[in-house]
Amino acid sequence: MNYQTIRSLKGKKMRKGIFYGHAIPYLEDIEIKGRFIVIEGPDASGRSTQIELLSSKLEADGHAVLNAGLRRSELIGQGILEAKRNFVLGRKTISLFYAADFADQLENKIIPGLRAGYIVLSDRYIYTLMAREAVRGISSSWSRNLYGFALRPDIVFYLDVDPNELVHRVFKKNSYLDYYESGTDLRLSDNMLESFVMYQKLLRKEFNRMQKRYNIISINGNRSISEIKEDLQKRIDAYLQNLQNY
Protein backbone atom coordinates (compact mmCIF):
# COMPACT_ATOMS: atom_id res chain seq x y z
CA MET A 1 0.00 0.00 0.00
CA ASN A 2 1.21 3.43 -0.89
CA TYR A 3 1.44 5.99 1.87
CA GLN A 4 1.92 9.69 1.74
CA THR A 5 3.10 11.91 4.48
CA ILE A 6 0.77 14.84 4.68
CA ARG A 7 0.59 17.80 6.90
CA SER A 8 -2.84 18.61 8.20
CA LEU A 9 -4.08 22.16 8.34
CA LYS A 10 -3.07 22.32 11.98
CA GLY A 11 0.46 21.49 10.91
CA LYS A 12 0.45 18.00 12.36
CA LYS A 13 2.29 15.39 10.31
CA MET A 14 0.24 12.34 9.40
CA ARG A 15 0.79 9.20 7.43
CA LYS A 16 -2.25 7.79 5.75
CA GLY A 17 -3.08 5.44 2.92
CA ILE A 18 -3.89 7.41 -0.17
CA PHE A 19 -7.07 5.38 -0.61
CA TYR A 20 -9.89 5.17 1.90
CA GLY A 21 -10.34 1.43 1.94
CA HIS A 22 -9.31 -1.49 -0.20
CA ALA A 23 -7.17 0.14 -2.83
CA ILE A 24 -7.55 -0.74 -6.45
CA PRO A 25 -4.86 -3.43 -6.56
CA TYR A 26 -3.37 -2.32 -9.85
CA LEU A 27 -3.18 1.29 -8.62
CA GLU A 28 -1.53 0.58 -5.30
CA ASP A 29 1.86 1.92 -6.21
CA ILE A 30 0.99 5.04 -8.12
CA GLU A 31 2.78 8.27 -7.43
CA ILE A 32 0.61 11.32 -6.88
CA LYS A 33 2.31 14.61 -7.65
CA GLY A 34 -0.67 16.96 -7.76
CA ARG A 35 -3.03 18.23 -5.07
CA PHE A 36 -6.61 17.19 -4.69
CA ILE A 37 -9.21 19.66 -3.39
CA VAL A 38 -12.91 18.87 -3.03
CA ILE A 39 -15.79 21.30 -2.58
CA GLU A 40 -19.00 19.80 -1.28
CA GLY A 41 -22.34 21.45 -0.64
CA PRO A 42 -25.94 21.33 -1.84
CA ASP A 43 -27.17 22.74 -5.15
CA ALA A 44 -27.34 26.55 -5.11
CA SER A 45 -24.80 26.70 -2.29
CA GLY A 46 -22.44 28.54 -4.63
CA ARG A 47 -20.17 25.56 -5.27
CA SER A 48 -19.69 26.03 -9.01
CA THR A 49 -19.15 29.78 -8.65
CA GLN A 50 -16.49 29.23 -6.02
CA ILE A 51 -14.78 26.56 -8.10
CA GLU A 52 -14.63 28.92 -11.07
CA LEU A 53 -13.16 31.68 -8.94
CA LEU A 54 -10.65 29.34 -7.34
CA SER A 55 -9.59 27.89 -10.68
CA SER A 56 -8.83 31.33 -12.10
CA LYS A 57 -6.93 32.35 -9.01
CA LEU A 58 -4.86 29.15 -8.91
CA GLU A 59 -4.12 29.40 -12.61
CA ALA A 60 -3.12 33.05 -12.20
CA ASP A 61 -0.72 31.85 -9.49
CA GLY A 62 0.82 29.48 -12.02
CA HIS A 63 -0.79 26.15 -11.11
CA ALA A 64 -2.23 23.72 -13.64
CA VAL A 65 -5.86 23.16 -12.66
CA LEU A 66 -8.22 20.35 -13.64
CA ASN A 67 -11.94 20.40 -12.88
CA ALA A 68 -13.80 17.21 -12.07
CA GLY A 69 -17.10 16.41 -10.40
CA LEU A 70 -19.98 14.01 -10.05
CA ARG A 71 -22.03 13.04 -13.04
CA ARG A 72 -19.54 14.32 -15.57
CA SER A 73 -18.28 11.06 -16.98
CA GLU A 74 -18.88 10.67 -20.68
CA LEU A 75 -19.33 6.98 -20.28
CA ILE A 76 -22.24 6.81 -17.88
CA GLY A 77 -23.34 10.31 -16.92
CA GLN A 78 -25.96 10.54 -19.63
CA GLY A 79 -27.38 7.15 -18.74
CA ILE A 80 -27.98 8.20 -15.15
CA LEU A 81 -29.92 11.26 -16.26
CA GLU A 82 -32.09 9.18 -18.56
CA ALA A 83 -32.73 6.49 -16.01
CA LYS A 84 -33.68 9.05 -13.38
CA ARG A 85 -36.05 10.73 -15.78
CA ASN A 86 -37.88 7.46 -16.18
CA PHE A 87 -38.21 6.95 -12.40
CA VAL A 88 -37.63 3.26 -12.73
CA LEU A 89 -34.54 2.41 -10.76
CA GLY A 90 -34.34 1.04 -7.24
CA ARG A 91 -32.13 2.61 -4.58
CA LYS A 92 -29.29 0.13 -4.62
CA THR A 93 -29.28 0.30 -8.41
CA ILE A 94 -28.98 4.09 -8.42
CA SER A 95 -26.18 3.94 -5.83
CA LEU A 96 -24.21 1.46 -7.91
CA PHE A 97 -24.82 3.45 -11.06
CA TYR A 98 -23.35 6.54 -9.43
CA ALA A 99 -20.46 4.53 -8.06
CA ALA A 100 -19.67 3.21 -11.55
CA ASP A 101 -19.78 6.73 -12.93
CA PHE A 102 -17.55 7.95 -10.14
CA ALA A 103 -15.06 5.11 -10.69
CA ASP A 104 -14.83 6.06 -14.33
CA GLN A 105 -14.08 9.69 -13.41
CA LEU A 106 -11.60 8.74 -10.74
CA GLU A 107 -9.57 6.40 -12.91
CA ASN A 108 -9.79 8.22 -16.20
CA LYS A 109 -9.64 11.82 -15.05
CA ILE A 110 -8.79 12.53 -11.41
CA ILE A 111 -5.93 10.06 -10.97
CA PRO A 112 -4.25 10.81 -14.33
CA GLY A 113 -4.54 14.53 -13.51
CA LEU A 114 -2.95 14.10 -10.12
CA ARG A 115 -0.18 11.93 -11.50
CA ALA A 116 0.59 14.64 -14.02
CA GLY A 117 0.88 17.19 -11.22
CA TYR A 118 -2.39 19.09 -11.62
CA ILE A 119 -4.36 20.65 -8.83
CA VAL A 120 -7.63 18.80 -9.23
CA LEU A 121 -10.72 20.68 -8.05
CA SER A 122 -13.67 18.37 -7.63
CA ASP A 123 -17.21 19.72 -7.64
CA ARG A 124 -18.58 17.26 -5.05
CA TYR A 125 -17.18 13.84 -4.26
CA ILE A 126 -18.17 10.58 -2.57
CA TYR A 127 -19.50 12.38 0.52
CA THR A 128 -22.57 13.64 -1.35
CA LEU A 129 -23.21 10.13 -2.63
CA MET A 130 -22.81 8.64 0.83
CA ALA A 131 -25.07 11.26 2.43
CA ARG A 132 -27.79 10.61 -0.14
CA GLU A 133 -27.53 6.89 0.48
CA ALA A 134 -27.60 7.29 4.25
CA VAL A 135 -30.83 9.30 4.26
CA ARG A 136 -32.33 6.61 2.03
CA GLY A 137 -31.69 3.91 4.58
CA ILE A 138 -28.67 2.30 2.95
CA SER A 139 -26.27 1.12 5.63
CA SER A 140 -23.19 3.28 6.02
CA SER A 141 -20.87 0.28 6.19
CA TRP A 142 -22.09 -0.80 2.77
CA SER A 143 -21.50 2.69 1.34
CA ARG A 144 -18.09 2.99 2.96
CA ASN A 145 -17.01 -0.30 1.42
CA LEU A 146 -18.44 0.66 -1.94
CA TYR A 147 -16.37 3.86 -2.08
CA GLY A 148 -13.32 2.26 -0.49
CA PHE A 149 -11.44 2.63 -3.78
CA ALA A 150 -11.75 6.42 -3.61
CA LEU A 151 -8.63 8.51 -3.34
CA ARG A 152 -8.27 10.52 -0.15
CA PRO A 153 -8.39 14.26 -1.01
CA ASP A 154 -5.92 16.74 0.46
CA ILE A 155 -8.66 19.14 1.52
CA VAL A 156 -12.44 18.82 1.63
CA PHE A 157 -14.63 21.89 2.09
CA TYR A 158 -18.33 21.75 2.78
CA LEU A 159 -20.34 24.85 1.95
CA ASP A 160 -22.85 24.79 4.76
CA VAL A 161 -25.99 26.76 3.97
CA ASP A 162 -29.06 26.93 6.19
CA PRO A 163 -31.76 24.98 4.30
CA ASN A 164 -34.24 27.82 4.83
CA GLU A 165 -31.82 30.19 3.15
CA LEU A 166 -31.00 27.64 0.48
CA VAL A 167 -34.63 27.55 -0.69
CA HIS A 168 -34.45 31.22 -1.63
CA ARG A 169 -31.24 30.74 -3.54
CA VAL A 170 -32.77 27.87 -5.49
CA PHE A 171 -35.81 29.99 -6.36
CA LYS A 172 -33.57 32.83 -7.45
CA LYS A 173 -31.70 30.48 -9.72
CA ASN A 174 -34.47 28.27 -11.13
CA SER A 175 -37.88 29.37 -9.87
CA TYR A 176 -38.71 25.73 -9.21
CA LEU A 177 -37.52 22.95 -6.90
CA ASP A 178 -35.80 19.97 -8.48
CA TYR A 179 -37.48 16.59 -7.93
CA TYR A 180 -34.37 14.84 -6.61
CA GLU A 181 -32.86 17.76 -4.74
CA SER A 182 -36.14 17.90 -2.85
CA GLY A 183 -35.90 14.24 -1.92
CA THR A 184 -39.38 13.73 -3.32
CA ASP A 185 -38.74 9.99 -3.62
CA LEU A 186 -38.57 9.84 0.19
CA ARG A 187 -42.16 11.12 0.54
CA LEU A 188 -41.28 13.34 3.47
CA SER A 189 -44.16 15.71 2.79
CA ASP A 190 -46.74 16.40 0.11
CA ASN A 191 -45.73 20.02 0.29
CA MET A 192 -42.77 20.38 -2.07
CA LEU A 193 -41.24 23.30 -0.19
CA GLU A 194 -41.48 21.49 3.11
CA SER A 195 -40.08 18.33 1.53
CA PHE A 196 -37.09 20.29 0.16
CA VAL A 197 -36.24 21.81 3.54
CA MET A 198 -36.66 18.52 5.39
CA TYR A 199 -34.52 16.66 2.86
CA GLN A 200 -31.76 19.26 2.91
CA LYS A 201 -31.76 19.15 6.70
CA LEU A 202 -31.30 15.38 6.62
CA LEU A 203 -28.38 15.69 4.21
CA ARG A 204 -26.81 18.41 6.31
CA LYS A 205 -27.05 16.17 9.35
CA GLU A 206 -25.23 13.43 7.44
CA PHE A 207 -22.46 15.85 6.50
CA ASN A 208 -22.06 16.84 10.11
CA ARG A 209 -21.86 13.19 11.03
CA MET A 210 -19.15 12.55 8.42
CA GLN A 211 -17.14 15.65 9.27
CA LYS A 212 -14.75 14.06 11.71
CA ARG A 213 -14.17 10.77 9.94
CA TYR A 214 -13.29 12.47 6.67
CA ASN A 215 -11.72 15.68 7.93
CA ILE A 216 -14.33 17.83 6.25
CA ILE A 217 -13.92 21.57 6.79
CA SER A 218 -17.24 23.28 7.20
CA ILE A 219 -17.45 26.71 5.58
CA ASN A 220 -20.23 29.11 6.49
CA GLY A 221 -22.04 29.31 3.16
CA ASN A 222 -24.65 31.83 4.29
CA ARG A 223 -22.27 34.68 3.54
CA SER A 224 -21.73 36.58 0.30
CA ILE A 225 -19.82 35.11 -2.65
CA SER A 226 -16.79 37.31 -2.06
CA GLU A 227 -16.66 36.57 1.66
CA ILE A 228 -16.72 32.82 1.01
CA LYS A 229 -14.13 33.23 -1.73
CA GLU A 230 -11.77 35.05 0.65
CA ASP A 231 -12.21 32.38 3.26
CA LEU A 232 -11.55 29.48 0.87
CA GLN A 233 -8.59 31.16 -0.77
CA LYS A 234 -6.96 31.95 2.52
CA ARG A 235 -7.21 28.33 3.60
CA ILE A 236 -5.96 26.93 0.31
CA ASP A 237 -3.07 29.39 0.13
CA ALA A 238 -2.07 28.49 3.66
CA TYR A 239 -2.17 24.82 2.77
CA LEU A 240 -0.06 25.21 -0.36
CA GLN A 241 2.35 27.51 1.46
CA ASN A 242 2.72 24.96 4.21
CA LEU A 243 3.68 22.29 1.67
CA GLN A 244 6.37 24.45 0.15
CA ASN A 245 7.95 25.16 3.49
CA TYR A 246 8.41 21.57 4.41
Place this chain on the structure above:
Amino acid sequence: MSYNMNDITKSIPRQGKLIVVEGIDGSGKSTQLRLLEKWLVSRNMPVFFTEWNSSETVKQITKKGKKSGQLTPITFSLLHATDFADRYERNILPLLHAGYIVLADRYVYTAYARDIVRGCNPNWVKKIYEFAIKPEIVFYFKVPIDIAVDRILSGRPRLKYYEAGMDLNLSNDPYESYRIFQSRIIEQYESLSVSENFTIVDGTREIEESQRFLRSMVMKLLPLKFTKKNRRLRRQ
Protein backbone atom coordinates in the same frame (compact mmCIF):
# COMPACT_ATOMS: atom_id res chain seq x y z
CA MET B 1 -34.22 7.74 9.45
CA SER B 2 -32.32 4.87 10.88
CA TYR B 3 -33.95 1.83 9.39
CA ASN B 4 -31.83 -0.50 7.36
CA MET B 5 -33.16 -1.49 3.97
CA ASN B 6 -31.53 -4.90 4.17
CA ASP B 7 -33.37 -5.76 7.36
CA ILE B 8 -36.72 -4.85 5.95
CA THR B 9 -36.43 -6.82 2.74
CA LYS B 10 -34.90 -9.79 4.48
CA SER B 11 -37.62 -10.00 7.12
CA ILE B 12 -40.47 -10.38 4.64
CA PRO B 13 -41.30 -14.08 4.42
CA ARG B 14 -40.34 -15.57 1.09
CA GLN B 15 -42.41 -18.30 -0.39
CA GLY B 16 -40.55 -18.40 -3.66
CA LYS B 17 -37.45 -20.40 -4.47
CA LEU B 18 -34.27 -19.13 -6.03
CA ILE B 19 -32.44 -21.64 -8.22
CA VAL B 20 -29.09 -20.69 -9.73
CA VAL B 21 -26.78 -22.19 -12.33
CA GLU B 22 -23.11 -21.24 -12.49
CA GLY B 23 -20.17 -22.34 -14.61
CA ILE B 24 -17.95 -21.06 -17.40
CA ASP B 25 -19.24 -20.45 -20.92
CA GLY B 26 -19.80 -23.75 -22.68
CA SER B 27 -20.37 -25.74 -19.52
CA GLY B 28 -23.96 -26.49 -20.55
CA LYS B 29 -25.64 -24.59 -17.72
CA SER B 30 -27.96 -22.44 -19.86
CA THR B 31 -29.29 -25.42 -21.80
CA GLN B 32 -30.06 -27.20 -18.54
CA LEU B 33 -31.76 -24.21 -16.97
CA ARG B 34 -33.97 -23.72 -20.03
CA LEU B 35 -35.05 -27.36 -19.84
CA LEU B 36 -35.78 -26.95 -16.15
CA GLU B 37 -37.91 -23.93 -16.96
CA LYS B 38 -39.90 -25.87 -19.61
CA TRP B 39 -40.56 -28.61 -17.08
CA LEU B 40 -41.75 -26.24 -14.34
CA VAL B 41 -43.94 -24.28 -16.74
CA SER B 42 -45.54 -27.50 -17.99
CA ARG B 43 -46.42 -28.27 -14.35
CA ASN B 44 -48.09 -24.85 -14.05
CA MET B 45 -45.53 -23.52 -11.57
CA PRO B 46 -45.03 -19.75 -11.50
CA VAL B 47 -41.55 -19.35 -13.01
CA PHE B 48 -39.34 -16.39 -13.76
CA PHE B 49 -36.12 -16.65 -15.76
CA THR B 50 -33.34 -14.07 -15.44
CA GLU B 51 -29.87 -13.97 -16.90
CA TRP B 52 -26.64 -12.14 -16.20
CA ASN B 53 -26.09 -8.71 -17.74
CA SER B 54 -29.57 -8.36 -19.19
CA SER B 55 -31.14 -5.26 -17.60
CA GLU B 56 -32.27 -3.08 -20.49
CA THR B 57 -31.51 0.16 -18.66
CA VAL B 58 -27.96 -0.76 -17.86
CA LYS B 59 -27.19 -2.75 -20.99
CA GLN B 60 -27.12 0.23 -23.32
CA ILE B 61 -24.56 1.98 -21.18
CA THR B 62 -22.36 -1.04 -20.63
CA LYS B 63 -22.36 -1.69 -24.34
CA LYS B 64 -21.09 1.81 -25.06
CA GLY B 65 -18.25 1.45 -22.59
CA LYS B 66 -17.33 -2.00 -23.82
CA LYS B 67 -17.14 -0.77 -27.38
CA SER B 68 -14.77 2.03 -26.50
CA GLY B 69 -12.58 -0.42 -24.56
CA GLN B 70 -12.04 2.05 -21.74
CA LEU B 71 -13.64 0.16 -18.87
CA THR B 72 -11.33 -0.38 -15.94
CA PRO B 73 -11.86 -3.42 -13.70
CA ILE B 74 -13.57 -1.33 -11.01
CA THR B 75 -15.95 0.36 -13.46
CA PHE B 76 -16.58 -2.96 -15.15
CA SER B 77 -17.39 -4.57 -11.83
CA LEU B 78 -19.69 -1.73 -10.74
CA LEU B 79 -21.61 -1.74 -14.01
CA HIS B 80 -22.31 -5.44 -13.61
CA ALA B 81 -23.33 -4.82 -10.01
CA THR B 82 -25.72 -2.12 -11.25
CA ASP B 83 -27.20 -4.54 -13.75
CA PHE B 84 -27.62 -7.16 -11.06
CA ALA B 85 -29.13 -4.71 -8.56
CA ASP B 86 -31.64 -3.53 -11.14
CA ARG B 87 -32.82 -7.07 -11.86
CA TYR B 88 -32.71 -7.89 -8.18
CA GLU B 89 -34.71 -4.90 -6.96
CA ARG B 90 -37.27 -4.95 -9.74
CA ASN B 91 -37.66 -8.65 -10.54
CA ILE B 92 -35.91 -11.24 -8.43
CA LEU B 93 -36.86 -10.06 -4.95
CA PRO B 94 -40.49 -9.04 -5.58
CA LEU B 95 -41.11 -12.24 -7.53
CA LEU B 96 -39.66 -14.36 -4.75
CA HIS B 97 -41.93 -12.59 -2.29
CA ALA B 98 -44.84 -13.33 -4.57
CA GLY B 99 -43.99 -17.03 -4.50
CA TYR B 100 -42.29 -17.47 -7.86
CA ILE B 101 -39.58 -19.96 -8.67
CA VAL B 102 -36.81 -17.71 -9.93
CA LEU B 103 -34.31 -19.35 -12.24
CA ALA B 104 -31.08 -17.38 -12.51
CA ASP B 105 -28.54 -18.06 -15.24
CA ARG B 106 -25.52 -16.82 -13.23
CA TYR B 107 -25.77 -15.00 -9.92
CA VAL B 108 -23.38 -13.12 -7.60
CA TYR B 109 -20.78 -15.92 -7.89
CA THR B 110 -20.12 -14.93 -11.48
CA ALA B 111 -19.26 -11.45 -10.24
CA TYR B 112 -17.03 -12.82 -7.49
CA ALA B 113 -15.13 -15.01 -9.93
CA ARG B 114 -14.72 -12.51 -12.75
CA ASP B 115 -13.99 -9.45 -10.63
CA ILE B 116 -11.44 -11.26 -8.53
CA VAL B 117 -9.70 -12.55 -11.66
CA ARG B 118 -9.66 -8.96 -12.96
CA GLY B 119 -7.87 -7.86 -9.81
CA CYS B 120 -10.61 -6.39 -7.63
CA ASN B 121 -10.35 -6.93 -3.91
CA PRO B 122 -12.39 -10.05 -2.97
CA ASN B 123 -13.81 -8.54 0.24
CA TRP B 124 -14.82 -5.38 -1.58
CA VAL B 125 -16.74 -7.37 -4.20
CA LYS B 126 -18.46 -9.63 -1.67
CA LYS B 127 -19.56 -6.75 0.50
CA ILE B 128 -21.12 -4.98 -2.49
CA TYR B 129 -23.32 -8.01 -3.22
CA GLU B 130 -24.13 -8.58 0.42
CA PHE B 131 -27.75 -7.48 -0.13
CA ALA B 132 -28.45 -10.47 -2.38
CA ILE B 133 -30.20 -13.38 -0.70
CA LYS B 134 -28.65 -16.82 -0.68
CA PRO B 135 -30.18 -19.14 -3.29
CA GLU B 136 -32.01 -22.31 -2.35
CA ILE B 137 -29.61 -24.25 -4.54
CA VAL B 138 -26.64 -23.42 -6.79
CA PHE B 139 -25.81 -25.92 -9.53
CA TYR B 140 -22.18 -25.61 -10.56
CA PHE B 141 -21.44 -27.06 -13.98
CA LYS B 142 -18.00 -28.52 -13.83
CA VAL B 143 -16.35 -29.19 -17.13
CA PRO B 144 -12.75 -29.54 -18.34
CA ILE B 145 -11.51 -26.33 -19.94
CA ASP B 146 -10.84 -27.96 -23.34
CA ILE B 147 -14.38 -29.23 -23.72
CA ALA B 148 -15.89 -25.85 -22.77
CA VAL B 149 -13.60 -23.90 -25.07
CA ASP B 150 -14.33 -26.28 -27.98
CA ARG B 151 -18.06 -25.94 -27.45
CA ILE B 152 -17.85 -22.14 -27.47
CA LEU B 153 -15.45 -21.75 -30.35
CA SER B 154 -17.26 -24.19 -32.64
CA GLY B 155 -20.37 -22.04 -32.54
CA ARG B 156 -18.74 -18.63 -32.41
CA PRO B 157 -15.80 -17.82 -34.66
CA ARG B 158 -14.90 -14.46 -33.13
CA LEU B 159 -14.43 -13.60 -29.47
CA LYS B 160 -15.29 -10.19 -28.10
CA TYR B 161 -12.65 -8.11 -26.35
CA TYR B 162 -13.86 -8.42 -22.74
CA GLU B 163 -15.24 -11.90 -23.26
CA ALA B 164 -11.74 -13.07 -24.16
CA GLY B 165 -10.33 -11.21 -21.14
CA MET B 166 -8.14 -9.15 -23.45
CA ASP B 167 -8.18 -6.30 -20.93
CA LEU B 168 -6.05 -8.45 -18.65
CA ASN B 169 -3.13 -8.58 -21.09
CA LEU B 170 -2.81 -12.32 -20.72
CA SER B 171 -1.91 -12.90 -24.34
CA ASN B 172 -2.08 -11.05 -27.63
CA ASP B 173 -3.92 -13.99 -29.16
CA PRO B 174 -7.64 -13.72 -28.26
CA TYR B 175 -8.05 -17.51 -28.19
CA GLU B 176 -5.09 -18.05 -25.93
CA SER B 177 -6.24 -15.15 -23.74
CA TYR B 178 -9.74 -16.62 -23.53
CA ARG B 179 -8.36 -19.97 -22.47
CA ILE B 180 -6.20 -18.52 -19.69
CA PHE B 181 -9.00 -16.23 -18.54
CA GLN B 182 -11.51 -19.10 -18.35
CA SER B 183 -9.13 -21.36 -16.48
CA ARG B 184 -8.58 -18.64 -13.89
CA ILE B 185 -12.31 -18.33 -13.49
CA ILE B 186 -12.53 -22.09 -12.97
CA GLU B 187 -10.02 -21.74 -10.12
CA GLN B 188 -12.29 -19.18 -8.47
CA TYR B 189 -15.35 -21.38 -8.94
CA GLU B 190 -13.51 -24.28 -7.41
CA SER B 191 -12.82 -22.40 -4.23
CA LEU B 192 -16.36 -20.97 -4.13
CA SER B 193 -17.91 -24.39 -4.63
CA VAL B 194 -16.70 -25.37 -1.17
CA SER B 195 -17.33 -22.10 0.71
CA GLU B 196 -20.74 -21.51 -0.90
CA ASN B 197 -21.85 -25.10 -0.89
CA PHE B 198 -22.45 -25.59 -4.61
CA THR B 199 -24.18 -28.68 -5.94
CA ILE B 200 -21.80 -30.01 -8.56
CA VAL B 201 -23.08 -31.15 -11.94
CA ASP B 202 -20.77 -33.08 -14.24
CA GLY B 203 -20.91 -30.99 -17.41
CA THR B 204 -19.56 -33.80 -19.58
CA ARG B 205 -22.57 -36.06 -19.08
CA GLU B 206 -25.43 -36.45 -21.55
CA ILE B 207 -27.99 -33.64 -21.52
CA GLU B 208 -30.86 -35.94 -20.51
CA GLU B 209 -28.89 -37.48 -17.69
CA SER B 210 -27.95 -34.11 -16.19
CA GLN B 211 -31.51 -32.86 -16.55
CA ARG B 212 -32.84 -35.86 -14.61
CA PHE B 213 -30.39 -35.03 -11.84
CA LEU B 214 -31.41 -31.33 -11.78
CA ARG B 215 -35.11 -32.19 -11.67
CA SER B 216 -34.63 -34.66 -8.84
CA MET B 217 -32.81 -32.01 -6.80
CA VAL B 218 -35.34 -29.29 -7.56
CA MET B 219 -38.23 -31.60 -6.74
CA LYS B 220 -37.04 -31.71 -3.14
CA LEU B 221 -37.46 -27.95 -2.87
CA LEU B 222 -40.99 -27.79 -4.18
CA PRO B 223 -44.24 -27.90 -2.21
CA LEU B 224 -45.52 -31.35 -1.26
CA LYS B 225 -48.61 -30.99 -3.41
CA PHE B 226 -46.51 -30.62 -6.51
CA THR B 227 -44.28 -33.51 -5.62
CA LYS B 228 -47.16 -35.92 -4.96
CA LYS B 229 -48.88 -35.05 -8.17
CA ASN B 230 -45.67 -35.58 -9.97
CA ARG B 231 -45.07 -38.99 -8.45
CA ARG B 232 -48.50 -40.08 -9.55
CA LEU B 233 -47.77 -38.83 -13.04
CA ARG B 234 -44.59 -40.77 -13.18
CA ARG B 235 -46.25 -44.02 -12.07
CA GLN B 236 -48.79 -43.90 -14.88
